[in-house]
Structures are given as structure tokens and as C-alpha cells.
Amino acid sequence: MLRVLVVDDELPAREELAYLLRLDERIGEILTAESGADALRALEREPVDAIFLDIRMPGLTGIELARVLARFTHAPAVVFVTAYDEHAVDAFELEVVDYLLKPVRPERLTDAIRRVVERANGPAARREPADAETIPVELGGVTRFVPRSEVRYVEAHGDYARLHTGDASHLVRASLATLADQWQEAGFVRIHRRLLVALPYVSEVRFDAGRCVVQVGDAELQVSRRHTAQLRELLVRRARPGRGEGR
Structure with a gap:
């Protein structure tokens, strides 16, 4: 007790x-x-x-x-x-x-x-299920609790981070580095020093003039050269879960 x-x-x-x-x-x-x-x-x-x-x-x-x-x-x-x-x-x-x-x-x-x-x-x-966490955000003096499962990508905003959902964005007092560490197991991946994306919302990956771009909803997000190889590997692994790494 x-x-x-x-x-x-x-x-x-x-x-x-x-x-x-x-x-x-x-x-x-x-x-x-x-x-x-x-x-x-x-x-x-x-x-x-x-x-x-x-x-x-x-x-x-x-x-x-x-x-x-x-x-x-x-x-x-x-x-x-x-x-x-x-x-x-x-x-x-x-x-x-x-x-x-x-x-x-x-x-x-x-x-x-x-x-x-x-x-x-x-x-x-x-530990809560990966999509069960909620994030308190303030909007017009009212606190709402946004399910993490609705967050499509996160953008660095100084010492804050901006959470982008399908129809809104919310500023929270947390650094992108902190969220990247805490949300890794929930499928969030760093694609740029200023961007964190939820892999389930990535609908397309393409290369324009040698640069990698991911489509997340209506947003086109630039992937840094440093993170391109890691992102491609994660997306392939996610699309082919039955394949072993040695094959």
C-alpha cells in the first residue's frame, strides 16, 4: 500500500x-x-x-x-x-x-x-502504450491535452518545440533534443537538426536535385544529408518487417 x-x-x-x-x-x-x-x-x-x-x-x-x-x-x-x-x-x-x-x-x-x-x-x-501519451498545450488561455499519436512532426523553436498535428500546431516548453530522446520508441525520427517526424505519417520520400524530401500530410520536409541514410534504412525496415537484417 x-x-x-x-x-x-x-x-x-x-x-x-x-x-x-x-x-x-x-x-x-x-x-x-x-x-x-x-x-x-x-x-x-x-x-x-x-x-x-x-x-x-x-x-x-x-x-x-x-x-x-x-x-x-x-x-x-x-x-x-x-x-x-x-x-x-x-x-x-x-x-x-x-x-x-x-x-x-x-x-x-x-x-x-x-x-x-x-x-x-x-x-x-x-510505461504507457507508445501512442497513449498526451501533451498539455495552452491555446487561448485554455489547456488542452493533445494525444502524441496525433503529432505528425515537431519543429525546433528556440528553447521550445512546435508540435504539428493534422489541423493545428502547438508550442510546448521542451527542446527538440529532449523530445527526440523521449519519443524514439514511439516512432519519431530526427530528419534534421530542426525537425522530428513520426514515421507512420511519412507518405512519400523523394529526391529533388540530390536532396531528400519527405511528405508528411500537406507538408514537404527537408531531410539533412546527415540523416538521409538513417531515414531510408528505417523506412525500408518498417515496410519489410519480416526481413532479417542479414538478408
Whole structure:
């Protein structure tokens, strides 16, 4: 069973969340703290499996506390619980387990606990299917969660990355290098220092004047000479999955 810590500067919110957590049989001991500093003191006394953490608190905010926890050798899983949705991008950057909006719905809390359990059981158990991940993006002050399976290609945009889907594009606070590393197993391939493509969306590869170009939806994307050979090999391997590498 999980030992969890609830951190919120408002007593009613702490009590309500603790009550909902007690209803889940996967939850064992529940500790509470009214501030980020109080939470750190509690963690010095005994470790926990997960922290359900408010974001807007006096003193040490939830975002700041999560950054501190990320440096722990054995960091607890972090679930943000907040009334505000504008911090979803920060949550993505910090790789928190889940992001719950107040008032917390029991079914969303159940799902968050499931994610915490999977994380506690190790990487293999907690890995989502390749196309199951969602990315929080902000659009007009509203946070949407875009399925990674809808992302056709990604374009570097300074310290950010722009995700291109079939009908829109979204700016996220993550570098192209980071996404290339994290999304490799989901079929994303680097074709240029500024471009990452999802192989299932590549419909055509051609050579124009000695340069390689891939067609992804309506977009024609240039492949750098450095990445051309690797891309061709991956596409051939994908098209002929039954052939061994030695043939």
C-alpha cells in the first residue's frame, strides 16, 4: 500500500483530498502538510511514495517544491492538485505523474493513483502504450491535452518545440533534443537538426536535385544529408518487417 503526503495551505482542501484518498484501497498511510517547507520537514522524517501537491501556496510554491523533489535520489511521484490550469506546461517539463484540477473528481483521482502505482512498480510496469501519451498545450488561455499519436512532426523553436498535428500546431516548453530522446520508441525520427517526424505519417520520400524530401500530410520536409541514410534504412525496415537484417 502507498504512503502519500497531501500538501495544501487550505485546511478544507487537505481534508477533502485526504478523505477521497482513504476511499482507495491502494492507499495506506496519509500524511498532510500545510506548506512546502512543512512538506520538506515531513519528508526528512519519513519517505513517501507520492505527493499530492497544491501549486499556489505562500512561500515555497508547488512548482518550486517539485523542482526540489526532482533532485532527490529516490524522488516520490508528484501529482499536482490545483484550481488553475495554466501550469500544465510546467507539469510536463517536470514530468509529474498527473495534473488534477479542483474540485477533484473521484474518477480522475483513481486514475492518478493508478499512475502512481505503475511508477512505484518500475519503468516496465508504468510505461504507457507508445501512442497513449498526451501533451498539455495552452491555446487561448485554455489547456488542452493533445494525444502524441496525433503529432505528425515537431519543429525546433528556440528553447521550445512546435508540435504539428493534422489541423493545428502547438508550442510546448521542451527542446527538440529532449523530445527526440523521449519519443524514439514511439516512432519519431530526427530528419534534421530542426525537425522530428513520426514515421507512420511519412507518405512519400523523394529526391529533388540530390536532396531528400519527405511528405508528411500537406507538408514537404527537408531531410539533412546527415540523416538521409538513417531515414531510408528505417523506412525500408518498417515496410519489410519480416526481413532479417542479414538478408
